[in-house]
Amino acid sequence: MSERGIKWACEYCTYENWPSAIKCTMCRAQRPSGTIITEDPFKSGSSDVGRDWDPSSTEGGSSPLICPDSSARPRVKSSYSMENANKWSCHMCTYLNWPRAIRCTQCLSQRRTRSPTESPQSSGSGSRPVAFSVDPCEEYNDRNKLNTRTQHWTCSVCTYENWAKAKKCVVCDHPRPNNIEAIELADTEEASSIINEQDRARWRGSCSSGNSQRRSPPTMKRDSEVKMDFQRIELAGAVGSKEELEVDFKKLKQIKNRMKKTDWLFLNACVGVVEGDLAAIEAYKSSGGDIARQLSADEVRLLNRPSAFDVGYTLVHLAIRFQRQDMLAILLTEVSQQAAKCIPAMVCPELTEQIRREIAASLHQRKGDFACYFLTDLVTFTLPADIEDLPPTVQEKLFDEVLDRDVQKELEEESPIINWSLELATRLDSRLYALWNRTAGDCLLDSVLQATWGIYDKDSVLRKALHDSLHDCSHWFYTRWKDWESWYSQSFGLHFSLREEQWQEDWAFILSLASQPGASLEQTHIFVLAHILRRPIIVYGVKYYKSFRGETLGYTRFQGVYLPLLWEQSFCWKSPIALGYTRGHFSALVAMENDGYGNRGAGANLNTDDDVTITFLPLVDSERKLLHVHFLSAQELGNEEQQEKLLREWLDCCVTEGGVLVAMQKSSRRRNHPLVTQMVEKWLDRYRQIRPCTSLSDGEEDEDDEDE
Incomplete structure (x- = not known):
């Protein structure tokens, strides 16, 4: 007989299996018990193997004659075979x-319920359920397939x-729907309900297999229950009617959408x-x-x-609680370092957020060929004149907290x-x-917003406008930049020329x-910001530029x-802002409010209101040389x-x-933005509150001196 005739055919998939296989290699179906092989599949020309193998050693005598083969898969337990037959x-x-x-x-189709008279598929006699062992490869097959569904969203x-x-x-590049989280949550609930049904079915099967005592079904703690998504933490503990929960969920959704990465x-x-x-904590720092x-x-x-959490709590409060x-030692060190500096934006976080939203709303893009972004409001930040009404000790504390003394010293003393100019100052x-x-x-970007609105560019609103303006008006700015760089290199005697590819790479x-x-x-970014x-x-x-040793x-x-x-000149304001640059760092240079000049000082009739503060910004350096005007054309x-x-x-x-030669920077408290004025007033109230304590301590010292 040929080798092909020795194999046995599966009654389900008709696959021809080797005689040593007790299951179908293709579909894993049980081999029919009536299959008998009468010829030695490994019989060769000599009969030595046939003489060494004794067929009478098999159990029963009616068992199939299968040659022992070391490469054949091991036999499984009969209980497992019976379970396989019950599929x-x-x-x-x-x-x-x-x-x-x-x-x-x-295909995830629902299993049809058997009628009481229907018996499960079995190769043996009887329909009594038998105990079976668990196959680790198939036990979580359904569970894993259902969990996979929750990791996708359908376009x-x-x-x-x-x-x-x-x-x-x-x-197709179609955007993901906004309600995808609700869809995922629904899919997760559906999957969990199916898994719970499987758990209950397995529990009922284990109870019916011989244990008549009533027991509660086992509860399995899944990863979805243990690991809660932080951004859905507001869903936990919600109590109320369905309508109240929906309204509450919408409010929480709105709050979450307004939050930035720093907030999370x-x-x-x-x-x-x-x-x-x-x-x-380190990630937040x-x-x-x-x-x-x-x-x-x-x-x-x-x-x-x-x-755990209350309104007004800081990280320090939580560490103490x-x-x-x-953690407290680390946080207190950071607080002590930040406490040395206090600008108005730090004291009034709520007003600061409103100002940021106001800045974002005032940014518009010009229509036409030169589609650059621009601000619609003219705002100039100045220190309030009420600072001079504070006691000298409080003034010193205020200036220590709001000013950068190192930058001030470097711009004033180390190099004038x-x-x-004593006349100006x-x-x-x-x-300044x-x-x-x-x-x-x-x-x-922070210094530009500090010189205008008194806040930082924390949400990168100004950076985004800078990026979009550069890209949308790239041709306009590129021409100015290339002409300026070419002139600069020639004016300093460098005499180099770049290929167009090199100019494009630098740009x-x-x-x-x-x-x-x-x-x-x-410098190009400052030009765009203007x-x-x-x-x-x-x-x-x-x-x-200088090294740490002072070398140029x-x-x-x-x-x-x-x-x-x-x-166009008619589209722009003539009131400038001033910035300082030291050791790779920019700082906003601002003046202090005054009582108005009337017709004072500059040799010309200014015709200004008393409420307007005028700051004279020099257009020449200390050597009376005119400041360079950047990015001029040929x-x-x-x-x-x-x-x-x-x-x-x-x-x-x-x-x-x-x-x-000076340029006049004009600012008015009445014309300034009300949110900025309110923020400065709240910041100044912080120092006004410590004024009585200082006066009292000074008075006590005076009394002690008189007693002595």
Whole structure:
């Protein structure tokens, strides 16, 4: 007989199996018990093997004659074989499912309920359920398949199943629906209900197998129950009617949509203090978060743990409440470092958020070829004149907290860059103060918003406008930048020329810097910011880069005047802002309010109201050399007389009695934004409250001196 004739055919899939197989290799069906092989499949020309093998050694004598083979798979238990025979066939796809499955593993069709007279498929006699062992490969087959469904979302256009992290369809680029979380939650509930049905079915099967005692079904703790999604934490503990829960869910959804990445990091840090997770606090610190930030009512509502979180709590409060001594030491160190600096934006976080939203609402994009973004409001930040009414000790404390003393010293003493003219700083009350700024890579954007609105660019609103303006008006800015760089290289005797590919590579690098939060910016970005503000920007900065030893490394090239040359002059304001540049860091330079000048000082009739504060910003350096005007075209470049004429066209310029060419920065408390005025008043009230204590202590000291 040929080797093919020795095999036995499966009655389900007709696959021909080797005689040593007790199951079908293809469909794993049990081999029919009536199959008998009468010829030795390994019999060769010699009869040695047939003589060595004794057929009488098999049990029974009616068992199939199978040659012992070391490569054949081991025999399984009879109970497992009987369980395999009890599989039920799906009425939709005919897939053989395990008896415990209540749905088809292949097509997820519901299992049909057997009639009382119907007996399960069996190869043996009787329909009595038998005990069986669990196959580890098939036990969680249905469970895993159902869990896989919750990791995808179906596109409503092309019905393609995308992964949960995909924000739009991979096939047709259709955006993911906004209610995908609710869909995923529904799918999870459906899957959990199916799994619970399987657990109950398996429990009923185990009870009917011989144990008549009533027991409660076992509860399995799944990963979805143990690991709760942090962003859905507000769903826990909700009590009320269905309508109330829906309204509450919508409110919580709105709160969550308004939150930024820093807000979620702060909430994670709060939970980290409660649970002893120091990594969450470090992540919040590394993102530049404020350690002294307080929990708001909405944030406490999201956390949904009244026993742990209260409105107004900071990370320090939570560390004290839960006795986290190691965290408390770290947090107190951070608070002590931040307590040395206090600007108005830190004291009034709610007003600061409203100002940020106001800035975002005032940003618009110009229609036409030059589609640059611009601000619709003219706001200039100045220190309030009420500071002079505070006691000298309180004034000193205020200036220590709001100013950057190191920057002030470097710009005033180490190199006379600001306040070098006594006429401007003293008689005309135009002394400039360097506000303290973050040392992150966004210091340029922060200083611009500090000089105008008094806040940081925390939400990267200004950076986004800068990036979009550079990309949408790339041709306009690229031409100015290329002409300016070419002129600069020739004026310093470098005499190099770049290929167009090299110019494009350098320009692509400048574009990439604008799109990266925290990336340091260059002169081109200041030029674009002048167009977004629609007003000139004057940078007073050091001229040379220096090493830590004080050695000169090169020119900084930041100092000078940046005009919005690509706008029409009628579309721009002539009141500039001032920035300071030191050691790779930008700071906002602001003045203090005064009582109004009337017709004072600059040798001309100013015709200004008493409420208007005028700050005279010099357009020359301490050596009376005119500041450079950046990014001029070939037609605009020329001698100092031509540049001075250009400055007079774009700025309100005048010459003081001392012969200093200055630009007038005008600001008015009445015309300033009310939110900025309210923020400054609340910040100033912080120092007004400590005034009585200081006066009282001074009075006590005076009484002690008199007694002595």
